[in-house]
Amino acid sequence: MILYGSTLSPFVRKVAAFMREKGLEFDLQPTGFPNHSTEFCAASPFKKMPALRDGDYCLADSSAIIHYLEARYPTPELIPAEPQARGRVIWFDEFSDTIMAACGAKMFFNRIVGPRFIGIPGDQDAADAAERNELPPILDYVETMAPGADGYLVGDKLTLADIAVASPFVNLRHMSTELDKSRFPKTIAYVERILARPSFAPLVEKEAALLERTAATAA
Numbered sequence: 305m306i307l308y309g310s311t312l313s314p315f316v317r318k319v320a321a322f323m324r325e326k327g328l329e330f331d332l333q334p335t336g337f338p339n340h341s342t343e344f345c346a347a348s349p350f351k352k353m354p355a356l357r358d359g360d361y362c363l364a365d366s367s368a369i370i371h372y373l374e375a376r377y378p379t380p381e382l383i384p385a386e387p388q389a390r391g392r393v394i395w396f397d398e399f400s401d402t403i404m405a406a407c408g409a410k411m412f413f414n415r416i417v418g419p420r421f422i423g424i425p426g427d428q429d430a431a432d433a434a435e436r437n438e439l440p441p442i443l444d445y446v447e448t449m450a451p452g453a454d455g456y457l458v459g460d461k462l463t464l465a466d467i468a469v470a471s472p473f474v475n476l477r478h479m480s481t482e483l484d485k486s487r488f489p490k491t492i493a494y495v496e497r498i499l500a501r502p503s504f505a506p507l508v509e510k511e512a513a514l515l516e517r518t519a520a521t522a523a
């Protein structure tokens with residue numbers, strides 16, 4: 305299978321970590337951003353990453369890809385069958401893809417992607433405003449939901465909910481965004497535990513190395 309995209313995107317990272325939790329082999333191929341490859345365009349009609357190719361089958365959108373993979377490779381189960389648990393897992397995935405991503409994109413695009421990868425300055429005021437006004441209520445919510453030591457967001461084992469919610473925190477880490485230890489202690493411990501998993505840790509390390517190289521070039 306080919307997964308198109310960069311794991312600097314929280315959507316791509318979510319799918320990559322999900323596939324690694326499933327034990328699936330895949331090639332992670334860059335899209336050629338911003339001048340995308342024809343292979344990627346064929347798989348993603350609106351040129352959004354990620355996209356997947358599995359033989360002749362192509363699919364775009366992180367959640368669509370994840371639901372396809374869950375149906376095709378049911379073990380380990382990462383989206384529970386029990387109705388209420390399933391509903392909660394889908395909620396956390398949506399929360400991550402919409403509410404967290406909207407805030408994260410304003411910060412990460414303006415501070416990192418624009419200046420380092422597209423060559424535009426980025427709107428630093430918009431990034432600062434998102435961090436000041438949009439991020440704290442999101443973190444307050446995660447803090448009320450975050451499980452204690454060894455726990456998970458839904459049920460008693462890892463699900464898509466944990467993968468989806470942890471993924472955008474990597475972008476905060478890449479921006480060295482300080483999380484208040486006294487206000488968000490459960491969130492910090494929980495996210496660190498999920499990101500230390502073998503499904504995430506090597507991805508995060510590679511991203512950090514790439515960002516170090518681009519920082520050196522930009523300097």
Ligand SMILES: N[C@@H](CCC(=O)N[C@@H](CS)C(=O)NCC(=O)O)C(=O)O
Binds near residue numbers: 351352364366
């Ligand atoms: N709902 C989509 C969102 C994908 C998305 O917005 N990806 C961003 C990267 S974080 C992208 O490709 N942006 C490029 C563009 O909009 O041209 C998903 O879950 O995959």
